Amino acid sequence: MTSKTSPPCDGLSRRNFLRTTGAAGAALGVGIRHAAAHQPGSGVPPDAQPKIELTVNGRLRTLTVEPRTTLVEALRDTLGLTGTKIGCNQGQCGACTVLLNGDRVNSCLILALSANGAEITTIEGLANPDGSLHPMQTAFAEQDAFQCGYCTPGQILSAIACIDEGHAGSADEIREYMSGNLCRCGAYPNIVAAVESVRDSKEG
Amino acid sequence: MRNFAYYSPKNLADAIAAIRDSGGDILAGGTTVVDLMKIGVREPSALVDITGLAELEGHEIGADRIRFGALARMGHLADDKYLVAAAPVLTESLWKAASPQLRNVARLGGNILQRTRCPYFRDTAYAQCNKRSPGSGCAALDGGETSHHAIFGGSSACVAMYPGDWAQALIAFDAEIHTQGPGGRRRIPFADLHVLPGDTPEVETILQRGEIVTEITVPIVPALKASHYLKARDRESYAFASASAAVGVELDGDAVRDVRIALGGVAATPWRARAAEESLKGKPLTEESARAAGRIAFADARELEGSAYKIKLGADVVAGALMTAKSRANGGK
Ligand SMILES: Cc1cc2nc3c(=O)[nH]c(=O)nc-3n(C[C@H](O)[C@H](O)[C@H](O)COP(=O)(O)OP(=O)(O)OC[C@H]3O[C@@H](n4cnc5c(N)ncnc54)[C@H](O)[C@@H]3O)c2cc1C
Ligand code: SF4
Ligand code: FES
Ligand code: FES
Numbered sequence: 001m002t003s004k005t006s007p008p009c010d011g012l013s014r015r016n017f018l019r020t021t022g023a024a025g026a027a028l029g030v031g032i033r034h035a036a037a038h039q040p041g042s043g044v045p046p047d048a049q050p051k052i053e054l055t056v057n058g059r060l061r062t063l064t065v066e067p068r069t070t071l072v073e074a075l076r077d078t079l080g081l082t083g084t085k086i087g088c089n090q091g092q093c094g095a096c097t098v099l100l101n102g103d104r105v106n107s108c109l110i111l112a113l114s115a116n117g118a119e120i121t122t123i124e125g126l127a128n129p130d131g132s133l134h135p136m137q138t139a140f141a142e143q144d145a146f147q148c149g150y151c152t153p154g155q156i157l158s159a160i161a162c163i164d165e166g167h168a169g170s171a172d173e174i175r176e177y178m179s180g181n182l183c184r185c186g187a188y189p190n191i192v193a194a195v196e197s198v199r200d201s202k203e204g
Numbered sequence: 205m206r207n208f209a210y211y212s213p214k215n216l217a218d219a220i221a222a223i224r225d226s227g228g229d230i231l232a233g234g235t236t237v238v239d240l241m242k243i244g245v246r247e248p249s250a251l252v253d254i255t256g257l258a259e260l261e262g263h264e265i266g267a268d269r270i271r272f273g274a275l276a277r278m279g280h281l282a283d284d285k286y287l288v289a290a291a292p293v294l295t296e297s298l299w300k301a302a303s304p305q306l307r308n309v310a311r312l313g314g315n316i317l318q319r320t321r322c323p324y325f326r327d328t329a330y331a332q333c334n335k336r337s338p339g340s341g342c343a344a345l346d347g348g349e350t351s352h353h354a355i356f357g358g359s360s361a362c363v364a365m366y367p368g369d370w371a372q373a374l375i376a377f378d379a380e381i382h383t384q385g386p387g388g389r390r391r392i393p394f395a396d397l398h399v400l401p402g403d404t405p406e407v408e409t410i411l412q413r414g415e416i417v418t419e420i421t422v423p424i425v426p427a428l429k430a431s432h433y434l435k436a437r438d439r440e441s442y443a444f445a446s447a448s449a450a451v452g453v454e455l456d457g458d459a460v461r462d463v464r465i466a467l468g469g470v471a472a473t474p475w476r477a478r479a480a481e482e483s484l485k486g487k488p489l490t491e492e493s494a495r496a497a498g499r500i501a502f503a504d505a506r507e508l509e510g511s512a513y514k515i516k517l518g519a520d521v522v523a524g525a526l527m528t529a530k531s532r533a534n535g536g537k
Contacts, residue, residue, distance in 0.1 A: 091239055
């Protein structure tokens with residue numbers, strides 16, 4: 001249906017590999033400033049620039065972060081994926097919503113280090129390789145579900161998850177389960193319509 | 205945000221050692237910790253990320269108790285259909301909290317230990333906050349905006365409100381917290397976990413430094429099945445409680461055999477309304493007795509500037525929640 005999940009062999013085997021080596025256990029408290037990628041189980045000093053691995057939109061990426069780098073900063077500033085927006089930067093607006101291992105999350109409140117080894121889907125990863133849009137992107141355009149568009153990447157990722165979780169049963173349920181995404185332009189009724197239309201086309 | 209050392213241990217012993225050696229804070233989902241670090245309220249020298257401790261995951265509904273691993277995620281539990289049937293108050297107080305995105309990340313251990321949303325605590329531009337910098341005064345009580353502060357349990361040093369929802373269900377149903385730390389393991393009645401602000405509002409719980417909550421258990425009693433969490437907010441969804449009630453009832457014919465009432469959005473800590481419970485025991489649960497219980501629950505509230513609404517709203521919420529619980533006790537939804 002969509003290209004939203006990554007090619008399984010590349011991403012998954014790499015993650016499992018990381019998990020196992022991590023569990024085998026690098027010693028606690030050892031800073032690994034120059035190691036290939038940060039190993040779970042080990043420590044990172046405050047002045048370190050550890051490397052982490054993320055599978056972003058199906059592509060394995062190795063990137064250098066600081067301990068304080070948040071996931072949204074890693075995506076936008078380090079990887080240049082500026083489709084994910086920062087609104088409040090405090091977990092209150094949902095503009096920074098991405099999928100992390102399939103779950104929608106606020107990437108502004110997650111440390112990049114905590115996301116090490118995860119699979120991330122951002123708005124850039126939704127369209128098919130041939131450029132055709134994800135059904136939720138099409139529905140947002142068709143239903144006029146935005147004005148300025150700033151909240152839209154987060155709304156779309158959240159809307160996809162809302163249906164996948166089975167929380168799009170009624171307009172009320174959609175409103176409740178889309179409440180983590182604020183829209184200052186007040187496109188709410190059309191956002192609900194977009195979610196309903198994708199839900200209905202899936203059922204049909 | 206200032207940089208910090210970061211540890212990601214894979215087992216409890218390593219986690220306890222890492223906290224001891226680094227003097228760091230515990231990081232679970234981070235929706236409180238990272239938030240407070242970004243706004244400069246907390247500046248820990250190290251974080252010990254405990255989300256790799258697989259032994260703290262999961263939950264099960266046993267014969268006589270429900271066990272929750274401290275790392276179980278709010279969102280996953282809220283959607284568990286067995287839990288919805290066995291203990292609606294426990295799932296309703298989860299899905300009515302925060303947002304789907306936050307619930308996918310936030311863990312139960314972190315949830316019960318979330319910090320107050322007092323705007324002066326959260327804004328370092330205010331020098332006065334006894335909780336953030338002990339002895340500095342209280343910007344809320346010193347002419348601040350107090351419509352979302354505690355009308356129960358506050359002190360002249362601090363009237364910050366405990367904002368969590370799930371904790372109200374836990375205190376109502378006599379939950380216990382299980383911990384492991386440098387001093388070994390212990391089991392703590394949930395009602396003893398949080399402490400009143402008194403003269404030391406910076407101390408919020410009885411947990412020792414490095415003591416990790418490993419699990420939370422809730423005894424199964426008949427009132428748990430006929431339970432409900434009712435939450436009134438400034439907006440319909442995605443807001444902290446203006447007033448809420450976690451309740452449950454067990455009926456013997458018409459008469460109340462067991463009843464549980466806890467109040468959210470109004471107190472300095474999770475808050476059990478024992479006098480209101482006592483007023484109902486052995487008597488029929490009617491709209492009138494439910495309303496009376498609501499009034500009793502708020503009889504000794506200490507109103508702050510702008511918070512009178514909480515007393516009326518809170519009493520109505522208690523009464524409404526009890527009527528839903530009653531209908532559940534009688535087989536309704
Ligand atoms: C915008 C917003 C809205 C919210 N709305 C609500 C709401 O309506 N209702 C509600 O109840 N909550 C709400 N919350 C709070 C949210 O539920 C909590 O932030 C979350 O549950 C904390 O869990 P966490 O895993 O992210 O904890 P963290 O942020 O990782 O940790 C929180 C605290 O607990 C400590 N800690 C964590 N785990 C353990 C452990 N196992 N043992 C010992 N200490 C531990 C940490 O050191 C820290 O002090 C909201 C939060 C935000 C940002
Ligand atoms: S109420 Fe408590 S947390 Fe708020 S400003 Fe006063 S001392 Fe600080
Ligand atoms: S920017 Fe992350 S929730 Fe607002
Ligand atoms: S379209 Fe402008 S904020 Fe939502």
